[in-house]
Each structure stands twice: as structure tokens, then as C-alpha cells.
Amino acid sequence: MEKTNIPQDDLGLNDNKGRELCYATDENGDYTTGLSLGWEAKGIPLIEVWRDVRDTLIKISKEIEVGEASPLKFYMQYNLMDSFLVAASVGIATWRVKLHLMPFFYNRMNDTMTARYAKELGLTVDNMKNSNHITPLNISELIKEKSGLEL
Amino acid sequence: MIENFEHNQSAHCENGVISNLLKFHGVHLSEPMIFGIGSGLFMGFFPFLKLNGIPIATFRTSPGMIFQRATKQLGIKIRKAKYRNPKKAMDALDKAIDTGIPVGLQVGVYHLTYFPRALRFHFNAHNIVVFGKKNGMYQISDPVLENTTELTYNELATVRYSKGPFAPNGKMYYPTDIPSEFDLAPAIRKGISKTCRDMVDIPVRMLGTTGYKFVAKRMRTWPEKLGEKQASMWLGQFIRMMEEIGTGGAGFRFIFSAFLQEASKELNEPWLMDVSAEMTENGDRLREFALHSSRICKNRATQDVGYNELADILVEVADREKEIFTKLKKLGK
Known part of the structure; x- marks a missing residue:
């Protein structure tokens, strides 16, 4: 790549937090560095990932509405975690987290356990217990706030 | 507050941290130099290791390896510590x-407040330097940022104890003993020879230059096996591994080319300049690959370059890299 060809595609991914360093050659073929605002080729897949997160959240909120998923599943996805990561953060076994993704086991959970989840997922215990407030959420807005992207 | 600490932006966090720490102690080595001596270049594809349900591809050695190898080659002693509490x-x-x-x-x-929001994923092997405390705020030099920044006590404690794969567990490190004189040439030779061994000599198909062919073969079947949507997500993750913050472009190939140029001057081996140019060409080819792939991600199935053509590019890159590293092997002898 030549220095003059360093891409400057601003897709809103850098959140006004500055540019990144790239290595490129100058007119003599010697290596030098330059700053880049971003590149379309790597920005697009990242935006796709966020779209995917949004779509999955919408799907989960529908599942919660009909009682097929527990609020934990929603918060887990919102925090971009999987059950292994949640288990590691809370300090319990992965299979227990997987059970808690089902409404039956979720509703049987005691207060201490709920509090532990709430702490790791950045929620209040009330939020965790009450699944009614998930369905009216505007998920597109939430993700826009979280990622800083116009999807 | 440590006054004479100098923040230099770099492409990759690990190289950058080593380079910045050593500069403070009076050793001036550039980022590509650290990357080369630490034998950072690699290629691997792991179908059984998954991130978000998508296999991991890597273009570098495992986290911490560059640091370990570079300091060992240079004879620098490091104090490392992890804490439970x-x-x-x-x-x-x-x-x-x-x-x-x-x-x-x-x-x-994930919890780094100064990072762009869209890039905050659960990735635990990021490296930063703390160079002081002013008014209760920790002064942070994050090598991938243009300027220094700061974090509060709680923010720093949270990011140091993030959980999951490669969990940091509060890992901290600093050089304790730095030799007064360096002989760079043998370190460079060793670095290159180790890279060659990693790239060409490992008899596992997933690793080294054969890794490209391994992915290429699988990539051809992705659209059928996974469906268009999932296939494009898999391809997307592959490019992100190659181009996302920290690679300096084309999966570290440009940093490595820069290193070869420096090495050529240091070792007085002019032919390394030509190898560097070949590597750059290779990197450009990978950039093309990324560009085509991103188009597939954007508008699925309406393009003239499909998965087969992409796989062909990877096979071509594999052959070229094999040639390059077989040439470079001569240096080690």
C-alpha cells in the first residue's frame, strides 16, 4: 500500500476518538506510517455484526413475550456475552447459566443469584426480575446508543 | 506522574507497549523491529475454536508471545505479576x-471508556501503559490511540479484571534489567528464523502458510454449507481478524515488510529489500481480498467475485508466502 492510498473512509466507527496508525510505503518504496480514519472493507463487516446483534435482540424479545426465553438471554446478548462468559463473570458453572436462559428455571432463581447476575450485567435486581419492561423497549435506539452507529 | 514518558502511537498494542516502555529506559527500537524480533507474524485457522459461534483465524502469534520472545532475544529481564485480589x-x-x-x-x-463504542467487544488481551497518577486519575498511554488519556481507579480495576478467555487477572509487567549494549543483528536473525519455522515448518495444515489453503478449501463450501447469511458473517469475521485495529494493515504483513526493510539496513543484506517488496505486494493482495469480501458482506450474492474467487486469492497468497519464507530461511544459517 502506498501512503497516498491510505483509506480515509469515515463510517462513524471511530466515535470521534481519533485515527489509527497504518504502515505504507512512500514514493521511494520505503516504509513509513500514516493515519487512517477507517476503511470501508473492515467497517462493513463490523456494522454487519451490530446489525446481527440488533436482529437477535429483537428475536429474543419476541421469544420473551411468548414465554420461550428468560430476560437473562436478552441481557446476555445485549452485553455481547455468551453463556460461558456470563458463567465465568458470575462465578458459576456454564450449565447453570444455560438453565437460567429458560423461563422455568429463571423464575425459580433465588434473590442472591439474581443479585449476582444483576451486578455482572450492570442491572438492578428489579430489572432482572421483571420481564414486562423488555418488550416495549426500542431495541434499535438501544443499539444505536451502545454502538454509536446509525444502522 | 512520570514526566519523561513519551507516548508514541503504534498500530498494534503489544508491540507498541514494549516499544514505549523500552524507549523510556533509553532503548530506541521501532514497532516493526519489536514485531520482527518477537516473531509476531503467523497464520492459523482454528475451526474448533469459536468466537460468537464463528471459527477464529489469526495472523499473529498468541497474545503475550511477541513480548516474551522479543524481551528474551534482547536479554531484557521483566518483572511480571498477576493477582487474585x-x-x-x-x-x-x-x-x-x-x-x-x-x-x-x-x-x-469491553469496559474501556475511552475506546470507540462500536469496537468495545469482549477481547481481553489488550495492552496499555500506566505512566502516572494525577488528581486521582490514572494517566494511560494506549498505544493504538493518538494521544494519552486517563481512567479512574474503578474503571481501571474493572478492565484489569475482565473475565473470559485470556482473562488478564490484573496482569502487570515492567522491565527491571536492561543490558547497556545491544547486538541487534543476532536477535534479528533469530527472530526471522523463528518466523520462518512458524510459517513453513509446522507439519499441521491449519498453521503457517498451509493455513491459507486450509481456509480456502473450506471457504469454497461455506455458501452451501452455512447459507448466504451465515457465510457472509463468517467471511466478515475473517476480514475483521485481518484488518481490525492493531494489524497495521493486511494482517500484519505491512508491519513485517517494514521490519524487513529495517533488518536489511541493520544486517547489511540488500536482498531483504526485495523480499520486503514481495511481502508488500502480498499484503496488497490480501487488502484486495478484504475489499471483495466486504462487498459480499454488504450485498449478498450480487457480485462477480464469489467465494471461489476469494479462495483462489488465498491460495495464491499461500504460495507466495511459502516462497518468501523459504528464501528468508537462508538468514538463519
């Missing part, structure tokens, strides 16, 4: 800063 970890950090040494830390990215 976050309070103890923070106390140890305070103590080290008080003695006037900048300290390297391993942190998780």
Missing part, C-alpha cells in the same frame, strides 16, 4: 508508579 493488584500498581516506572497492563476492551 483486585485491591492488591491496584496497590502494587500504585507502588510501582510511585517508584517512577511506567507499568504495562493487560486489560479487557
Whole structure:
């Protein structure tokens, strides 16, 4: 790549937090560095990932509405975690987290356990217990706030 | 507050931290130099290791390896520590800063408040330098940022104890003993020879230059096996591994080319310049690959370059890299 060809595609991914360093050659073929605002080729897949997160959240909120998923599943996805990561953060076994993704086991959970989840997922215990407030959420807005992207 | 610490932006966090820490101690080595001596270049594809349900591809050695190899080759002694207790970890950090040494830390990215929001994923092997404390705020030099920044006690404690794969567990490190004189040439030779061994000599198909062919073969079947949507997600993750913050472009191939140019001057081996140019060409080919792939991600199935053509590019890159590293092997002897 030549220095003059360093891409400057601003897709809103850098959140006004500055540019990144790239290595490129100058007119003599010697290596030098330059700053880049971003590149379309790597920005697009990242935006796709966020779209995917949004779509999955919408799907989960529908599942919660009909009682097929527990609020934990929603918060887990919102925090971009999987059950292994949640288990590691809370300090319990992965299979227990997987059970808690089902409404039956979720509703049987005691207060201490709920509090532990709430702490790791950045929620209040009330939020965790009450699944009614998930369905009216505007998920597109939430993700826009979280990622800083116009999807 | 450590006054004479100089923040230099770099493409990759690990190289950058080593380079910045060593500069403070009077050793001036550039980022590509550290990357080369630490034999950072690699290629691997792991169908059984998954991130978000998508296999991991890597273009570098495992986290921490560059650091370990580079300091070993240069004969620098490092003090490393991990702590069970976050309070103890923070106390140890305070103590080290008080003695006037900048300290390297391993942190998780997800809770890093100064990072662009879209890039905050659960990635635990990021490296930063803390070079002081002013008004209760820790002064942070994150090598991938243009300028220095700051974090509060709680923010820093959280990122030092992020959980999951490669969990940092409060890891901190700083050089304790630096030899007064360096002989760079043997370190460079060793670095290159190790890279060659990693790239060409490992008899596992997933690793080294054969890794490209391994992915290429599988990539051809992705659209059928996974369906268009999932296939494009898999392809997307592959490009992100190659181009996302920290690679300096084309999966570290450009940094490596820059290293070869420096090595050529240092070792007085003019032919390395030509190898560097070949590597750059290779990197450009990978950039093309990324560009085509991103188009597939954007508008699925309406393009003239499909998965087969992409796989062909990878096979071509594999052959070229094999040639390059077989040539470079001569240096080690």
C-alpha cells in the first residue's frame, strides 16, 4: 500500500476518538506510517455484526413475550456475552447459566443469584426480575446508543 | 506522574507497549523491529475454536508471545505479576508508579471508556501503559490511540479484571534489567528464523502458510454449507481478524515488510529489500481480498467475485508466502 492510498473512509466507527496508525510505503518504496480514519472493507463487516446483534435482540424479545426465553438471554446478548462468559463473570458453572436462559428455571432463581447476575450485567435486581419492561423497549435506539452507529 | 514518558502511537498494542516502555529506559527500537524480533507474524485457522459461534483465524502469534520472545532475544529481564485480589493488584500498581516506572497492563476492551463504542467487544488481551497518577486519575498511554488519556481507579480495576478467555487477572509487567549494549543483528536473525519455522515448518495444515489453503478449501463450501447469511458473517469475521485495529494493515504483513526493510539496513543484506517488496505486494493482495469480501458482506450474492474467487486469492497468497519464507530461511544459517 502506498501512503497516498491510505483509506480515509469515515463510517462513524471511530466515535470521534481519533485515527489509527497504518504502515505504507512512500514514493521511494520505503516504509513509513500514516493515519487512517477507517476503511470501508473492515467497517462493513463490523456494522454487519451490530446489525446481527440488533436482529437477535429483537428475536429474543419476541421469544420473551411468548414465554420461550428468560430476560437473562436478552441481557446476555445485549452485553455481547455468551453463556460461558456470563458463567465465568458470575462465578458459576456454564450449565447453570444455560438453565437460567429458560423461563422455568429463571423464575425459580433465588434473590442472591439474581443479585449476582444483576451486578455482572450492570442491572438492578428489579430489572432482572421483571420481564414486562423488555418488550416495549426500542431495541434499535438501544443499539444505536451502545454502538454509536446509525444502522 | 512520570514526566519523561513519551507516548508514541503504534498500530498494534503489544508491540507498541514494549516499544514505549523500552524507549523510556533509553532503548530506541521501532514497532516493526519489536514485531520482527518477537516473531509476531503467523497464520492459523482454528475451526474448533469459536468466537460468537464463528471459527477464529489469526495472523499473529498468541497474545503475550511477541513480548516474551522479543524481551528474551534482547536479554531484557521483566518483572511480571498477576493477582487474585483486585485491591492488591491496584496497590502494587500504585507502588510501582510511585517508584517512577511506567507499568504495562493487560486489560479487557469491553469496559474501556475511552475506546470507540462500536469496537468495545469482549477481547481481553489488550495492552496499555500506566505512566502516572494525577488528581486521582490514572494517566494511560494506549498505544493504538493518538494521544494519552486517563481512567479512574474503578474503571481501571474493572478492565484489569475482565473475565473470559485470556482473562488478564490484573496482569502487570515492567522491565527491571536492561543490558547497556545491544547486538541487534543476532536477535534479528533469530527472530526471522523463528518466523520462518512458524510459517513453513509446522507439519499441521491449519498453521503457517498451509493455513491459507486450509481456509480456502473450506471457504469454497461455506455458501452451501452455512447459507448466504451465515457465510457472509463468517467471511466478515475473517476480514475483521485481518484488518481490525492493531494489524497495521493486511494482517500484519505491512508491519513485517517494514521490519524487513529495517533488518536489511541493520544486517547489511540488500536482498531483504526485495523480499520486503514481495511481502508488500502480498499484503496488497490480501487488502484486495478484504475489499471483495466486504462487498459480499454488504450485498449478498450480487457480485462477480464469489467465494471461489476469494479462495483462489488465498491460495495464491499461500504460495507466495511459502516462497518468501523459504528464501528468508537462508538468514538463519
